[in-house]
Amino acid sequence: MLKPALIRSTLLLGLLLPALAPATELYRYVDDQGVTVLSRQGVPPELIGKGYEVLNEQGRVIQVVPPAPSAEEMQRLLMEKARAGSDKQLLRLYSSPADVDRARERKLVELDGLIGVAQGNLQSARTQQANLQSQAADYERAGRAVPQQLLSQIDSQKDEQRRLQKEIDRYKELREQAEVSFAADRARLGELLDRQR
Structure with a gap:
């Protein structure tokens, strides 16, 4: 027969383990075919530039990673930065x-x-x-x-x-x-x- 202290410790450990486990994150992104994908594995490297969202285990968005700027946008940003430095x-x-x-x-x-x-x-x-x-x-x-x-x-x-x-x-x-x-x-x-x- 289990002692009451051991029973309480086991119950307490059972309650605390889910709280101590790392939170599971989901990654939502659009693949090459235009399909929205939810993945626990992360975003494939070739799709990171398109941007993605990180969701918590309740499905709420906790982080938005915007798409990488296009070549034209990047050029414009670099020109603005150079102009600001020149000014x-x-x-x-x-x-x-x-x-x-x-x-x-x-x-x-x-x-x-x-x-x-x-x-x-x-x-x-x-x-x-x-x-x-x-x-x-x-x-x-x-x-x-x-x-x-x-x-x-x-x-x-x-x-x-x-x-x-x-x-x-x-x-x-x-x-x-x-x-x-x-x-x-x-x-x-x-x-x-x-x-x-």
Whole structure:
């Protein structure tokens, strides 16, 4: 015969076991054929992106996992995030449109200085080439062959002029890009400051 304490312990354990057991969850999702499925096993990996619901043992929805965004939505979200980061950076750099104007002027003066230096170097290279060609002409007028070293120096000056012209063109392009970029920054900053008012 069982002792009363053992009977009470057995009854208590019988009552507590269901409460201690983990709650059973059901997963509701739509399969590839468009059929709604209830499963205790979970959602197949290839269907997780479509979204699903988690239900408790009474059939109540306790969690909704939305579908993954489409490629277009993902692109839009990434663009919005990038725009927000850009706006934050813009507000950190400039407190007013006048700040943008001052930064623009500094950048344009810097680029104009670089263009001026490169143009001066180009003019110097052209002058050196003209002097070297004059020397070569003196050799030819005297009926002598132009030394190879002199011809190499002329070619070197021509190469230097091409390099300098590319550099000038690049600086001018950077200047144009800076004009456009600062104009866009000024306009966007104006919009952001208007929203804050």
